[in-house]
Amino acid sequence: MEVKDIIKEENLAYKKTKVLTDNEMHYCPGCTHGVVHKVIAEVIEEKDIQENTIGISPVGCSVLAYNYLHIDWQEAAHGRAPALATATSRLMPDKYVFTYQGDGDLASIGAAEIIHACNRGENIVVIFINNGIYGMTGGQMAPTTLEGMPTSTSPYGRDIKLSGHPLKMTELVANLPGTTFVARHSAETAGAVRKLKKAIRKAFDNIDEKKGTSFIEVVSTCSSGWKLTPEASNTWMKENMFPFYPLGIIKDE
Amino acid sequence: MGELRLMKGNEAIAEAAIRYGVDGYFGYPITPQSEVIETLMARKPWEETGMVVVQAESEVAAANMLYGGAACGKKVMTSSSSPGVSLKLEAISYIAGAELPALVVNVVRGGPGLGTIQPAQSDYFQAVKGGGHGDYHLIVFAPNSVQEMADFVEDTYELAIKYRNPAMILSDGIIGQMMEKVELKDFKPRFTDAEIKEKFGSWATTGKTPDRERNIVTSLELQSELQEKHNHKLQAKYQQMRETEVRFESTNTEDAEYLLVAYGSSSRICRKAMELARDKGIKVGLLRPITLFPFPTKQLAELANQVKGMLSVEMSAGQMVEDIRLAVNGKVPVEHFGRYGGIIHSPDEIVNALEKQIIKG
Known part of the structure; x- marks a missing residue:
């Protein structure tokens, strides 16, 4: 039997969702942005909401996220995606509006916008990628950088006296009455991706029920910024990030 | 003849926005323009025309809401006074770069810094030379009466749509606060979804339907040759405005x-x-x-x-x-x-x- 005899529609066990474009992704080896994009795209396809979904991309490594999902997109200024999402969702209440933001974008420059969008209970989904570093600008310290973690602006490791404590945004927004579903996941194993997908599906389902803001953090790696191999990055994440940023559902109302 | 009222400039511009069919207003209180959002919140236009009114957490957020709303092909407006407009310039630059129609009102007070709450005209440079980063211009109208505060909502927005460019009404604390007789125009219906699709379907993020490519609203273009080309297009637009839109x-x-x-x-x-x-x-x-x-x-x-x-x-x-x-x-x-x-x-x-x-x- 030849390979071409096996590649048939009826033998397909898995295929790329049509909501992902064919554009080659610019992300580094080991980066989980691509995996999270794929999971969001699959949820959009499964819910059959491609025509009604608007994505808001941030400033950061995923600034070009709009190249990869076959939906309408807005590209926000740094940190402001929740403000754009607020207007988009209010003006088009039947649409599925989500923001996709990194830790510098969401937890630092956009801290006010995310807290107030969550506090107003905007009927949107927020996907928050936390790898504890600014990736796109070349590995600077983020608000989520762990104590002692070296970056290009904390070359001797993050010093709490100098730069304050790593910020747990997810626990913070869980305290706001406007959020309905708040969870922290990861995407380094097939099992983790399955759990993440279930959470993202639930977040988009919450929009149907107009339940308020759903917020999902994805604890991630940055091989280039961390200056580790993809495999070593995953190990470092499990040993250092997970204890400080514990996975699980924090709020589900 | 339209309805006659005695109104403050700030009240007139709010009423005119409702009647013109503005879809969304996003604001933040600051003297001497707070009557704009106060009037809107008291009028509850969401019950009458479906207009959305949001008091944002900051001028930064209000202007970025303006950006998001404009990206949907909706008629959107924000207003502020000088220190607040400085904060809005970030989003205004993005809106100009992404070529979206939107309306910003500046009821100018004296500066620099916190300055004073009294009227001034010291934001001329900021308004006409771009204001934020990058080579861009706003369409800038300067009313000198309460009547023009009302009339310029439609006049500026029609040009904003024509050129896909943000417009500004550059007023001041006198015009905003003083009361004069104003003739209000009749109500115009807001654009329907079908009208938005017909007019702005080539760019508005209303959801990617099978009959068109996906729309991406962005000001980002990393290839210098393409970014220069985009800037040429913007400059040609400004030149056309200089040739055809001057009013005096x-x-x-x-x-x-x-x-x-x-x-x-x-x-x-x-x-x-x-x-x-x-x-x-x-x-x-x-x-x-x-x-x-x-x-x-x-x-x-x-x-x-x-x-x-x-x-x-x-x-x-x-x-x-x-x-x-x-x-x-x-x-x-x-x-x-x-x-x-x-x-x-x-x-x-x-x-x-x-x-x-x-x-x-």
Whole structure:
């Protein structure tokens, strides 16, 4: 039997969702942005909401996220995606509006916008990628950088006296009455991706029920910024990030 | 004749926005323009026209809501006063770069910094030279009455749509706060989803339907050749505005030997100053730019062939005077007379300035 005899529609066990474009992704080896994009795209396809979904991309490594999902997109200024999402969702209440933001974008420059969008209970989904570093600008310290973690602006490791404590945004927004579903996941194993997908599906389902803001953090790696191999990055994440940023559902109302 | 009311400028602009069919207003309180959002919240237009009104957490957020709403092909508006507009410039630059129609109102107060809550015209540079980062221009209209505060909502928005470019109504604390008679236009229906699709379907993020490619609203283009091309397109647009959209009002210019140039509140005071000067036998005319960008450069250049000198009268340390000088190009003396920090000119001191700086100078 030849390979071409096996590649048939009826033998397909898995295929790329049509909501992902064919554009080659610019992300580094080991980066989980691509995996999270794929999971969001699959949820959009499964819910059959491609025509009604608007994505808001941030400033950061995923600034070009709009190249990869076959939906309408807005590209926000740094940190402001929740403000754009607020207007988009209010003006088009039947649409599925989500923001996709990194830790510098969401937890630092956009801290006010995310807290107030969550506090107003905007009927949107927020996907928050936390790898504890600014990736796109070349590995600077983020608000989520762990104590002692070296970056290009904390070359001797993050010093709490100098730069304050790593910020747990997810626990913070869980305290706001406007959020309905708040969870922290990861995407380094097939099992983790399955759990993440279930959470993202639930977040988009919450929009149907107009339940308020759903917020999902994805604890991630940055091989280039961390200056580790993809495999070593995953190990470092499990040993250092997970204890400080514990996975699980924090709020589900 | 439309409905007549006695209103503050800030109230009139809110009422005009509802009647024009604005879809969304996003604001943040600041003196002397808070009546705009107060009027809207009291009027509850969401019950009447479906207009969305949001009090944002900051001017930064309000302007970025404006950006998101504009990206949906909705008619959107924000208003603020000087320190607040400084914060909005981030989003305004993105809106200009992404080529979206939107309306920003600045009810100017004196600066710099926190400055004063009293009226001024010291944000001229910020309004007409772009204001935020990058090479861009806003379409800028300067009302000098409560009536124009109301009328310019539609006038500026129609141009914003025509050029896919943000527009600004550059008002000041006098026009915002004073009450005058205003004739309100009848209600216009908001654009339906079908109309938005028909008019803005090539760019608005209303959801990717199978009949079109996905729409991406962005100001980002990392390839320098393409970014330069995009900038050429923007510049061509601004040039077309300069050629076709200039608005101005000239009074007593036919026989004028001297010209006062003033916009907004200053132009109202200059009308009185012109009368006083004419009573003294000085042949004075007044040119009032209505659009500050595009600026009546051609009209001023022509008047420079006729008059002996021009005086720019601004509630600032002298900003518009630079554009007048560029237009006149040294042909006749152009001087500036300003009061600022919240102080308003008296007609007498304008006549004195004209005599001292232009006629005897």
